[in-house]
Amino acid sequence: GIQVEQSPPDLILQEGANSTLRCNFSDSVNNLQWFHQNPWGQLINLFYIPSGTKQNGRLSATTVATERYSLLYISSSQTTDSGVYFCAVEGRDDKIIFGKGTRLHILP
Amino acid sequence: EADIYQTPRYLVIGTGKKITLECSQTMGHDKMYWYQQDPGMELHLIHYSYGVNSTEKGDLSSESTVSRIRTEHFPLTLESARPSHTSQYLCASSAWTGRHEKLFFGSGTQLSVL
Numbered sequence: 001g002i003q004v005e006q007s008p009p010d011l012i013l014q015e016g017a018n019s020t021l022r023c024n025f026s027d028s029v030n031n032l033q034w035f036h037q038n039p040w041g042q043l044i045n046l047f048y049i050p051s052g053t054k055q056n057g058r059l060s061a062t063t064v065a066t067e068r069y070s071l072l073y074i075s076s077s078q079t080t081d082s083g084v085y086f087c088a089v090e091g092r093d094d095k096i097i098f099g100k101g102t103r104l105h106i107l108p
Numbered sequence: 109e110a111d112i113y114q115t116p117r118y119l120v121i122g123t124g125k126k127i128t129l130e131c132s133q134t135m136g137h138d139k140m141y142w143y144q145q146d147p148g149m150e151l152h153l154i155h156y157s158y159g160v161n162s163t164e165k166g167d168l169s170s171e172s173t174v175s176r177i178r179t180e181h182f183p184l185t186l187e188s189a190r191p192s193h194t195s196q197y198l199c200a201s202s203a204w205t206g207r208h209e210k211l212f213f214g215s216g217t218q219l220s221v222l
Contacts, residue, residue, distance in 0.1 A: 031209055033210070041196070042215065043198070045211060088151075095164075097153060101148075
């Protein structure tokens with residue numbers, strides 16, 4: 001099945017800093033989504049982005065499908081951005097597979 | 109936005125018991141999924157469904173079973189619970205809106221098997 005790798009696995013930043021999270025995938029995908037899991041465990045959908053670039057406030061994402069990677073940018077980090085960020089891809093078999101996540105901790 | 113309901117929120121049971129975790133969604137989504145997640149770790153796909161009477165196994169070997177008799181209902185059953193089943197179980201549904209497809213999650217069931 002399709003493999004999803006996220007980097008870095010852990011990231012600690014000072015409030016106000018910018019960050020880039022990466023998601024690599026091993027095969028063509030039908031779609032790709034980014035999620036944020038907050039410290040209370042709730043999963044929030046950030047972007048649906050099988051290709052191209054999208055922006056939502058301080059967050060933006062870019063997927064280059066031909067090169068099989070996606071990037072999530074977080075600018076001017078806030079403590080509420082802390083949590084785990086997951087990339088999830090849907091392969092041609094309709095399975096939605098998650099990466100291991102990037103654990104982000106923003107220090108006040 | 110989709111509304112997905114999971115019950116119970118927390119469950120503590122003894123080894124060998126049969127349990128069913130409930131999942132319902134109110135938006136008429138065709139695709140539904142069950143994931144298993146340990147705290148802060150990746151989500152493992154254990155079952156999914158394209159629609160009524162359609163169920164498939166995911167990538168994680170699981171001793172659970174699912175059914176999809178109605179579009180809105182996708183229960184997960186463990187015939188004989190073991191301590192290794194202790195984990196959080198997340199149910200999700202998705203649908204194509206014409207512009208994009210989103211995966212919506214319930215709040216999860218935290219299962220502890222003693």
